[in-house]
Amino acid sequence: MGSEVSTGTGRTARGRNDRRQAILDGAFVVFARNGYAQTSVKDIAQEAGVAKPTVYSHLNDKESLYREAVKAAADRVGAQSLAVVERLRKAAADGDPRAPLTAAARGLLEALSSDEARAVRRLACAQAVQFPDLAASVRERTALRVRSALADRLARLALAGRLRPCDPEVAAEHFLSLLTGPLEYRPDADPDTAMDVFLRAYGR
Structure with missing residues (x-):
């Protein structure tokens, strides 16, 4: 995993950053729509187009x-x-x-x-x-x-x-x-x- 991040292309690092941004963008959309209390991590994962464990791998x-x-x-x-x-x-x-x-x-x-x-x-x-x-x-x-x-x-x-x-x-x-x-x-x-x-x- 570490060797992938250290390659000259940086594709793995960029891919991780892109997923994090997608999660944050999805989270903002859902929070703005539903509010904090009515939003679940599952909702955010669906909006971001990622699996729920992926959300937790980026933000706790x-x-x-x-x-x-x-x-x-x-x-x-x-x-x-x-x-x-x-x-x-x-x-x-x-x-x-x-x-x-x-x-x-x-x-x-x-x-x-x-x-x-x-x-x-x-x-x-x-x-x-x-x-x-x-x-x-x-x-x-x-x-x-x-x-x-x-x-x-x-x-x-x-x-x-x-x-x-x-x-x-x-x-x-x-x-x-x-x-x-x-x-x-x-x-x-x-x-x-x-x-x-x-x-x-x-x-x-």
Whole structure:
């Protein structure tokens, strides 16, 4: 077995990684559909297309499956949001920041209102009493990382004179709150309106 993993092709290692990913993906789908209490390892194995013992060979128990599946999905949501924020890197060289900020708001709203993002938030909150560290980890992987990256971009815009001098962390929090505040209540939240309000406070 060890010699298979050490071959130049790495096919065995890749195959194991692929199975683990399939298990985590299947677990997330089932947990999102049924909730933690109503999900069994057998359900996850069926969704992932693997045998039940294969699930246990990768992750020890249902709690581990829940934690790892939710964190993996949170990483995907966070990565999608960070990619949107990264597009603001060029905005400091432009004249009016409204267009790039509105595009970023639209992209973030799309990322944060996706089915996967909503399921991540729901699953983290649903088991917050049982797994408080998981809720904190999801917040770090999504909201906090995105806020930090956005604060950096807003600070650069302020230094370039495109925004008023401000505390970039506070500005980033306001930016995101305008988008995510109504998210659960108004799926049709308008990023243009959010940016109108933001630029009244921070625009030049």
